[in-house]
Structure formats: C-alpha cells, structure tokens
Amino acid sequence: MKSIKSRLLIYGVMAAFILISIDAYIIAAENEQVIQITAKKFEYSPKEITLKKGVPVALEFTSLDRLHGFNCPGLKIRMDIRPGKVNTLRFVPDKTGTFPFHCDNFCGSGHEGMRGTITVTE
Amino acid sequence: MKIDRRDFLKLAGIGTAVFASGLGGLDHLTKRALAAEEDFFFLQLSDTHWGFTGPAVNPDSTGTLKKTVEAVNQLRMQPDFIMFTGDLTHVTDDDKDRRKRLSEFREIISTLKVKNIRFMPGEHDAGLDEGEAFKEFFGKTHYVFDHKGVHFIILDNVSDPTSTVGEDQLAWLSADLKQQDKNSRIVVFTHRPLFDLYPDWDWFTRDGAKAIKLLMPYSNVTVFYGHIHQEQHNNTGHIPHHAAKGLMFPLPAPGSVPVKNPIPWDANQPYRGLGFRGVEAKIKETRYAISEFSVRGEKL
Numbered sequence: 001m002k003s004i005k006s007r008l009l010i011y012g013v014m015a016a017f018i019l020i021s022i023d024a025y026i027i028a029a030e031n032e033q034v035i036q037i038t039a040k041k042f043e044y045s046p047k048e049i050t051l052k053k054g055v056p057v058a059l060e061f062t063s064l065d066r067l068h069g070f071n072c073p074g075l076k077i078r079m080d081i082r083p084g085k086v087n088t089l090r091f092v093p094d095k096t097g098t099f100p101f102h103c104d105n106f107c108g109s110g111h112e113g114m115r116g117t118i119t120v121t122e
Numbered sequence: 123m124k125i126d127r128r129d130f131l132k133l134a135g136i137g138t139a140v141f142a143s144g145l146g147g148l149d150h151l152t153k154r155a156l157a158a159e160e161d162f163f164f165l166q167l168s169d170t171h172w173g174f175t176g177p178a179v180n181p182d183s184t185g186t187l188k189k190t191v192e193a194v195n196q197l198r199m200q201p202d203f204i205m206f207t208g209d210l211t212h213v214t215d216d217d218k219d220r221r222k223r224l225s226e227f228r229e230i231i232s233t234l235k236v237k238n239i240r241f242m243p244g245e246h247d248a249g250l251d252e253g254e255a256f257k258e259f260f261g262k263t264h265y266v267f268d269h270k271g272v273h274f275i276i277l278d279n280v281s282d283p284t285s286t287v288g289e290d291q292l293a294w295l296s297a298d299l300k301q302q303d304k305n306s307r308i309v310v311f312t313h314r315p316l317f318d319l320y321p322d323w324d325w326f327t328r329d330g331a332k333a334i335k336l337l338m339p340y341s342n343v344t345v346f347y348g349h350i351h352q353e354q355h356n357n358t359g360h361i362p363h364h365a366a367k368g369l370m371f372p373l374p375a376p377g378s379v380p381v382k383n384p385i386p387w388d389a390n391q392p393y394r395g396l397g398f399r400g401v402e403a404k405i406k407e408t409r410y411a412i413s414e415f416s417v418r419g420e421k422l
Contacts (some may be wrong), residue, residue, distance in 0.1 A: 041215070067283055073322040080284065100380075104324055106249035106283045108215045112382070 032056040032090075039081045039103070040064035042110025050119045051093045061087040067105050072118055074099030081105075093120040159271030162202045163402040165194065165236075168348030169368030171246065172230070173223040174212035179371045179384040182392070186417055187230055190369055190398060193419030200236045201400070202269065207348035207366060208244030208280065208313030210260075217251065224259045240267070244313040244349060245280040253281035264291055266298055272307045272403055279314045279327045286329045296336050307408070310337065310345045315365065317358045320376035325350055334358050344410060350376070351384075352395065353414060364412060367397040393417040 033055055038045045040063065051057050061070060063083040070089070071078040074097070079089045103114035170187050180186060194204070211223035224247070231239065241260040248256045253263045263278035275298065279287050287295075302308060310316075316330035327333070337343045343361045351368035352375065371384035372395025388394050393416060402411040414422045 069284075104285070106245040106280075106285070108250055109213050111213070115381075 032058055034058045034060060036060045036062070037070075038062050038064055039068040039070070039114075041066070041108050042103070042114040044070075044101075044103075044114065044116045047116030048119070049116065050121065053093050053096050053120050053122055056090065056092050059089045059091075061089065063087075066107060068103050068107050068114070069105035070101060071104040072099050072101035075118065075120075078104065093118075096120045096122055159405045161403060161405055162270050163400055164269075165201045165204045166207055166346055166348075166366045166399040166401060167194075167204060167369060168207040168366040168398075169209040169244065169351050169370060170206070170227065171209055171212040171368070171370035172227040173214060173219070174370050176371070176384070178386050180387055183370065186369055186393065186396065187227075189393075189417050191231060191234055193415070193417065194398070195233070195235050196419055197235075203238035203240060204234065204236050205240045205311055205346070206231075206242065207311055207346065208242050209246045209348065209368070210241065210244070210256075211247050212370070213246040213250065215250070217255065220247075220251070220255045221258070224255055228259055240274075240276070240311075242276045242278065242311060242313060243280055245283070245285075248278075248281040249283045252283075253278070256281075264294070270403070271405060272309055273302055275308065275310045277310060277312045277316075277333060279312050279316070279330065279333075285314060285324060285327055287327060287333050288329070292329070292332055292336065295333060299336055299340065302340065304339060305341055307403075307405075308337070308340055308343045310343060312345060312347045314349045315347055315356075315363060316345060317356065317363060319350065319354065319356065319365075323376065323382045325376060334361065337361060342408065346399075346401070353399075364399075366399045367395065367414065369396055369398065369417065372396060397422065 033051065035049060035057065037059055039061055061079065061081040063081045066083060068081040069078065070081055075093065077089060077091050079087055081087050098117050098119045101116050101118060103111060107114065167190065172187060174183050176183065210227050211220065214220050214223065243253055243256040243263050248263060256263060263281050264276055266273065266275050268274065275295065277287060277295065278291060279285065282288055314327050315325055316327050316333050319325040338359060341360065345361060345363040346366065347363065348366050348368065350365050351371065351373040352365065353367055354365035356363045373382060374385060385395060397414055397416045400413045400415060404411060416422055
C-alpha cells in the first residue's frame with residue numbers, strides 16, 4: 001500500500017514537472033523571436049541582426065546552394081547550415097554588444113568574406 | 123646567402139631553433155638504437171596558393187613560386203625530400219580552373235632538382251570537391267612513409283569542409299600507430315593546426331583533439347603544419363607543433379586584428395613574411411633543428 005502511495009507521489013511530481021516544463025516552453029515560444037536567414041555563396045541575408053538581451057530567439061537558416069556554417073564566437077553559438085532543410089538554432093542572448101559571425105565551413109573563393117554581425121541591445 | 127648541406131649541419135648553432143623531441147626519459151640503450159640511422163634534412167614548403175592574384179598583397183604572384191624553386195635548386199647539397207603542406211593552389215569555384223592550377227603548379231615544381239617530393243592538400247585545393255582533383259594529380263590525401271628511421275604520417279584535415287579529420291581517418295591513424303613502438307620517431311604533417319590555435323579564425327581542427335589523444339602515448343612525436351602563413355611554435359603536452367610560413371602572402375598573428383586579411387606587400391621589404399623551412403633530423407641527439415629561409419634562399 002505504501003509502495004502504491006510512493007509511486008503515485010512520484011508520478012504526481014513527474015506530471016507536475018512536465019506540465020511546468022510545457023508551460024514554460026509555451027511562454028518561451030510565445031516570446032521567442034524568429035529570424036529567417038538565408039546563406040549562399042558568399043553572404044548571409046540579412047547579415048546584420050539585432051536581438052534583445054534575455055529574449056529567446058530562433059535563428060532559422062536555409063542554405064540556397066551548399067554546406068555553409070554559422071559561427072559566432074562572442075556568443076558561443078555555431079551550427080552547420082545544410083542545404084535542403086531549415087537549420088534552427090535556439091538560444092537566449094545573455095549579454096549586450098556587437099558580435100561578429102562568419103561561415104566556418106569552407107565554401108569557396110569568397111569564404112573569408114562571408115560574415116555578419118549580431119547586435120544585442122538591452 | 124644560399125643554403126647548403128653544411129648550413130644545415132650547423133643548424134644547432136647560432137640563429138637556429140633547435141627543438142628537443144621529448145626523449146629525455148629514454149634510457150641510453152634506446153637512444154643508441156634510435157641513433158642507428160643517419161642524420162638527414164628535408165624542406166617544408168607551404169601555402170604556395172598558385173593562381174592567387176592581388177597586387178596589393180603580392181605583385182609577384184606568378185613569380186614567387188618560381189623564385190623559391192630556384193632558391194631550393196641552388197642548394198649545393200639537396201635535401202632528402204621536400205614536403206608541401208597544402209594550399210598548393212588558391213581556391214577557385216570552377217572545377218576546370220582547379221585542375222588547371224594544379225597542373226600549372228605541378229609543371230613549375232617539376233623543375234626542382236629533388237625528385238622525392240611529397241604532397242598534401244589544403245582546403246583551397248580540396249575543400250570544395252573533397253580532394254577529387256588533388257587526388258588526380260598527387261594521389262592520396264592521407265598516407266604514411268618511412269625515411270631513415272623516422273615514421274612520417276600525413277593527415278588530411280581539409281578535404282571535409284567541416285575542418286575535421288573524420289572517424290574513418292582516425293581509425294586508420296589508430297591502426298597505424300599500433301604498429302609503432304612507443305618510442306618511435308614520428309613526424310606528423312597536417313595542413314590545419316590539430317590544436318585550437320585560434321578557432322575564431324578557423325585555425326583549428328574540429329576533431330583535432332581526438333588525433334592528438336591518439337598520438338599522446340608516443341613519446342617522440344612532432345607535428346609540422348601550414349595554413350596560418352607564419353612561423354608558430356606551440357606544444358600540446360610533450361608534442362611540439364611547428365607552423366611554416368607561406369609562399370604567397372603572410373597573415374597576421376592570431377587575434378592581433380579584428381579581421382584576418384593578408385598583410386599588404388611592403389615595397390621596401392619585398393617578400394617579407396614569406397619563405398620556406400629546413401628541418402634537420404638529428405637522429406643521434408633525437409631532436410629537430412629548424413631554420414627559416416626567405417624566398418631567395420637567405421637564412422633568416
């Protein structure tokens with residue numbers, strides 16, 4: 001009997017945790033800023049992105065030609081941008097400033113110039 | 123001043139960097155066994171970027187490689203072999219142009235007196251077609267060879283555009299190393315640095331730590347690489363890593379400027395920052411003596 005009560009308690013805690021998580025996810029999703037970015041040889045569009053500190057963001061990358069990369073060392077975020085799919089990178093900017101990003105998968109003659117910036121404001 | 127065999131044999135002297143190979147813990151017998159082979163030297167030429175054009179960076183872009191070949195041919199005693207550590211050609215998005223550049227490069231270096239020449243690709247040669255064109259001209263992108271008691275391993279960390287060695291090649295490396303004695307003299311050639319020299323500029327190999335982990339149990343490993351167009355010396359544990367100058371344009375020191383662009387040509391000091399490297403393997407003393415030379419063969 002005691003065992004059943006313990007189990008019910010555990011299930012109850014788990015259910016509450018799941019509900020809270022879903023709730024938090026919904027709230028986060030509602031606040032989430034979604035930015036669609038295309039990558040092609042040898043540019044991002046847009047290449048200048050402005051975000052709010054503390055506001056969740058989803059960067060949705062689409063490659064128009066080949067494998068590219070997205071690397072923003074200042075915000076410690078990176079992702080492969082593979083063609084034929086939407087490559088989504090979610091994060092919450094935790095500091096203000098202007099942070100350069102670049103393609104980090106070698107993509108051709110203009111690879112070194114494939115850059116952009118993320119500006120995070122208060 | 124031209125370099126010759128005697129110059130190389132003096133490399134341990136003034137103005138020459140001598141890098142111990144980390145064999146201090148070996149007992150006398152082992153050292154004697156290693157000393158059974160003879161001293162030799164080789165040259166490392168890197169980042170020739172044939173096909174590059176940019177007068178502000180190198181107004182002699184079609185002449186620099188040829189001058190280097192002449193300088194090497196002026197050696198009274200020729201090196202045992204020459205190793206080209208990648209970016210033989212400058213990147214082009216056109217497959218035909220890539221083959222044309224590789225062909226022209228091969229034609230120019232065919233005039234080298236030394237015929238024992240080894241090649242590996244850089245990302246400019248192999249990053250867009252996974253090394254397909256490079257292989258047509260120069261064969262495998264990763265391989266091993268042995269020379270006078272030293273085991274040389276050529277690792278390809280450029281044919282995959284994600285800057286990785288890859289699991290298949292790591293398995294191949296592991297299998298090769300298992301055949302080596304823990305005290306064997308091993309030299310590894312790569313194009314990119316295996317370690318995190320400056321990841322913000324892509325001066326690293328994404329899975330390079332896995333390769334280094336495989337090499338760590340071996341007491342006598344040295345890595346020579348290119349890619350960064352400047353002389354650099356670093357260590358990961360007991361393993362030294364030596365970057366060579368390029369032969370088309372120099373690049374700034376890691377993180378020294380916001381954006382990594384070639385250093386402009388200085389008319390007062392033409393070819394400054396360019397050059398090639400001589401490496402003498404001192405078998406008896408279990409060390410490498412490294413010297414840097416200008417495009418014209420002057421000892422720096």
